Amino acid sequence: MNRSKDGAPLRSITAGADFLHLAIDEAPGGGKSDWLARQIRLALEDGRLPVGSRLPATRVLAGELGVSRGVVTEAYQRLIEDGHLAGRGRNGTIVVGAPAAMPTATRPATRTVPPTPRSVFAAAPGADIFDTMRTARARIDLSPGLPDLAAFPRAAWLRTERQVLDHLAASDLGYGDPRGTPALRLAIANWIARNRGIRADPDEVLIVAGTAQTLTLLGRVLRDDGISAIAVEDPGSLGARQHLHNCRLDTPPVAVDAEGIRVDQLRATGEAAVLLTPAHQFPTGVVLRGSRRSELTRWARECDGLIIEDDYDAEHRYDRTPVPALRSVLADNVFYAGSASKLLAPALRIGWVLAPPKYRDALVDAKRFADLGNAALPQLVLARFMESGAMERQLRHLRRHHRHRRDAMIRAISTHLPSAIVHGAAAGLHLTITFDAEFADTELAAMALARDVKVHPLSWHSQRRHRPGLVLGYAASTPTDIGEGVATLGEVLRGSGAGPGA
Template sequence: MNRSNEGTPRRSIVSGADFLHLAIEEAPSGGKSEWLAQQIRLALADRRLPMGSRLPATRVLAGELGVSRGVVTEAYQRLAEDGYLDGRGRNGTIVVGAPAATAAAKPPPTLVGPPSPRSVFTAAPEADVFDLIRTARARIDFSPGLPDVAAFPRAAWLREERRVLDRLAASDLGYGDPRGTLALRVAVANWIARNRGIRADPGEVLVVAGTAQTLTLVGQVLRDDGISAVAIEDPGSLGARQHLRNCRLDTPPVAVDSEGVRVDELRATGAAAIFLTPAHQFPTGVVLRGSRRSELTHWASESGGLIIEDDYDAEHRYDRTPVPALRSVLANNVFYAGSVSKLLAPALRIGWVLAPPKYRDALLDAKRFADLGNAALPQLVLARFMESGALERQLRHLRRHHRRRRDTMVKAIAAHLPGATVHGAAAGLHLTITFEAGFADTDVAAAALARDVKVHPLSWHCQRPRQPGLVLGYAASPPTDISEGVATLGDVLRRMSASGT
């Protein structure tokens, strides 16, 4: 690394062939780009290429290696798509992420904290399973709901943040409207109109700290109104169920089939409200079909029933047309929740909720007494992102990016898990696989975690017995990790089958 004044490091261009010890004669004749990409991955993993390093220009590295510029360009492109590099025009290609160290270069996997893999995956549903999940670390993490945070548009966000700060009045740094900044509420109203078919006034938008806070606030408001139960899809989100139960609400299960939630079962529960993920049901990926939407509309209109609609990843679709949000036709009965956790990063803690008119004031009061409102600066930056078209561009980029990872996972499942049935691959950031074999999916997940691959057993998200399965997130893992992780799952299942467990 070059240095200006000894001992004071300066970000510099690495010397490609020499610094990485690249021997082009070792590359296969028909796969030089993939070979080069793999050599750079190894350098990233063992920290020979630290974060912030600037790689040589494609022309320079191609000259050093004696290959065509296209070979280097393709290798850089693959690494950029995997989230390791970021091409910044005249500023060059920068290292922005790194894979975990290879198995040969790191000690055997260990868990942080006391729980063993088996204790993590066989914990009772009533236990605080997420506390156990947080103690488990794995080199390849297929947990659903994890976006590719390496794809966060840092440079674009920084530009907008500077513009916001340049124009920010001193008064904007004081206590603001607990509903959120007007700029963001206007931007959200425009965004959901364009993307989700929802017509809403900015005054109806309440900015919150993600869907988790939406559930806490809505649960509190419903409880105060005398509602004691919120039905939930089965299978359905374990996290949502835990948030609602933390509000002292019962969560009776309602079955989901190929058409969506079973409205006849909903009626039978007697619950006054239900939590739904209708655009891309979690975890099955089923879309709520037209006939079920009509049934649900009748239930809501006849009984005054309420719906908490979690639109958690509706923008991420690949092989099907979008479906409108329930809120677009049931404004008087739907709490609509959205966020940018899957579009940008969960760390922003920015989401929004639209309440039925009856509950709007009560929800605002709950938010005011919870925290006086979200931080203003990131709201203003996000508003600029939405209105400038930067968020649309990010979404288009992510769709291409995630489609490639989705395709890699589906292909790997076909190769290594031929007995698995894939569900919900047309949209979202995860898919679910089910098996006919009689084994416990928690045992599979525990064995995989011991091999440094983390997955969610489907049973975690079920309140009633169901065929074994796994819920696999693919957005946060590069294609090479996806292929390796699924191959490991296949080996785990073969070993279990051979041993009779």
């Protein structure tokens, strides 16, 4: 049986709901409807659910919380009777009014091709190496970072695009606000309030061309502010480091363990800024635990530290409850970065970033001088797609789809790589496996690519020496290809004599 990092067997646990970060285990026994109605009422009071918001269907929310549909129906009905919600038939349940705000003293605190030569794999991962790796072709590609592109909702997107064009004013075809269209900024503000616990005004949202551009813009802005280095997780994304290096920023490594980034080591670097993936650390899959979140919060407040929060696939979770974004409690210290790449497709090139107040104007200026703003038409389509509920439906579909493929990969690893330790199975679009052995994972990846299976060696994403391992994406491959690819890895490993056998 494959093991998690702490040695426990991999298993599923009851998940909570992304909607308002509801966790049913917080509800008292026998009072689930009361508890749910109270949580929704609080969200109405503090603005996370503004007038016009659409609530999840009772069947959907009940399924996510693991309760009977009657529990959700009763909670909704109470709020309908209070005049806060209204049932609109096929259009769902809508917020029509918010309760009077509580006095400040009593209000609860808000959570604010030909195979790549082996030498390429073994070489130090400079930009040319990474580009070669990224563009190399293989019949079975288990690279991390891609959702199932075949699952892109073409029909729903096309319908939405036609609706946008039918109502598009001529003035909407001109040069727009470099921050992004107001419609998309509003949709993003609503999305992150519902799904990531972040309260933000649409004016705080800047639309960018994906997280890659976020890092480039932030690199320029922070260098202008006298910052010459950004600490990074180790292991951590090679691609992210390369974007920062391109901005002439150093990236001192800080170790990651089973609880997340080592904040004591972060303090020891003396750096003023750090890049994190706290909801699902890349590549280990670790979630930043509560005690570490508290340590990180203290560091940020005591040192006036800056955090770049890359929330790259936080919505893709399967066997754990959601965790709120750091931005929800550290708005003055956190640059929050998200994108549609893992939710829909990287081809859209749409992302968003929220900056601390001190840097907001400088970041908008950097975006304006970079490209005058993202293309408006895709923004308007995405805004309507999100506000119509289509994004939630797509996310639910992807979760089922990706979970099935994740399970197929875990079964294949158990069969063909039984000595591997599996990390990060509870969420995301990839698994990381490590081995209690000494061999070059770059050699293993090179030999696999020679047999038409492409993977990432873990050492590519590490600045310091770590146990050998592989980072394996499962979302973009069929279960059949996953099984065949992992079987090939097992054959290569056993035949090479480089590492443990079966």
